[in-house]
Amino acid sequence: MSLKSQRRLAAEILKVGEHRVWIDPERFEDVSSAITRQEIERLIKEGAIKAKPEQGVSRGRARIRHEKRKQGRRRGPGSREGAAGARAPRKRRWVTTIRAIRKLLRELRDSKKITRSTYRQLYNMAKGGVFRSKRQLLQYIKDSGLMVKRRGVLRRG
Numbered sequence: 001m002s003l004k005s006q007r008r009l010a011a012e013i014l015k016v017g018e019h020r021v022w023i024d025p026e027r028f029e030d031v032s033s034a035i036t037r038q039e040i041e042r043l044i045k046e047g048a049i050k051a052k053p054e055q056g057v058s059r060g061r062a063r064i065r066h067e068k069r070k071q072g073r074r075r076g077p078g079s080r081e082g083a084a085g086a087r088a089p090r091k092r093r094w095v096t097t098i099r100a101i102r103k104l105l106r107e108l109r110d111s112k113k114i115t116r117s118t119y120r121q122l123y124n125m126a127k128g129g130v131f132r133s134k135r136q137l138l139q140y141i142k143d144s145g146l147m148v149k150r151r152g153v154l155r156r157g
Contacts, residue, residue: 003023003028003031003032005035006023006031006032006034006040006049007021007023009037009040010023010040010043010044010049013037013040013041013044014044014049014051016051016052019052020051020052020054021049021050021051021052022049022050022051022052023048023049024047024048024049024050027043027046027048030043030048031043031048031049097132097133098126098127100133100134101126101131101133101134101137102123102126104134104137104138105119105122105123105126105137108141112148113147113148114141114146114147114148115148118146122137122140122141122146
């Protein structure tokens with residue numbers, strides 16, 4: 001016998017779709033004989049009729065993909081959507097670069113490796129976009145001979 005009406009009533013009571021209504025195969029006769037709402041509610045209380053859990057989309061594959069991306073994989077030209085400026089806006093790229101350069105300049109000044117005047121000169125050059133990276137800044141300092149020369153202390157011993 002079909003349990004169409006019982007399934008429909010149970011779905012209404014449980015506030016789920018008809019496909020999420022589970023009917024115990026052992027209690028098939030009890031359920032088929034139940035016609036009224038009260039009888040269906042009683043069967044729900046007894047556990048002969050239950051609501052199946054909602055089915056979601058598994059995040060397992062997404063987690064694995066995220067881990068791979070953290071390792072630097074899956075970021076090649078074939079995986080990219082959007083221009084370079086959309087993936088990392090020019091302004092954000094500039095801000096991160098200039099912060100790193102300015103931090104390095106401060107460290108060099110505070111450790112007395114460059115003079116205050118040299119610091120100011122290099123700071124303004126960095127502001128003007130002369131240096132693309134910390135490495136280029138250090139190379140410029142080395143090539144220009146702007147690094148303060150330390151005098152070796154004579155030791156007697």
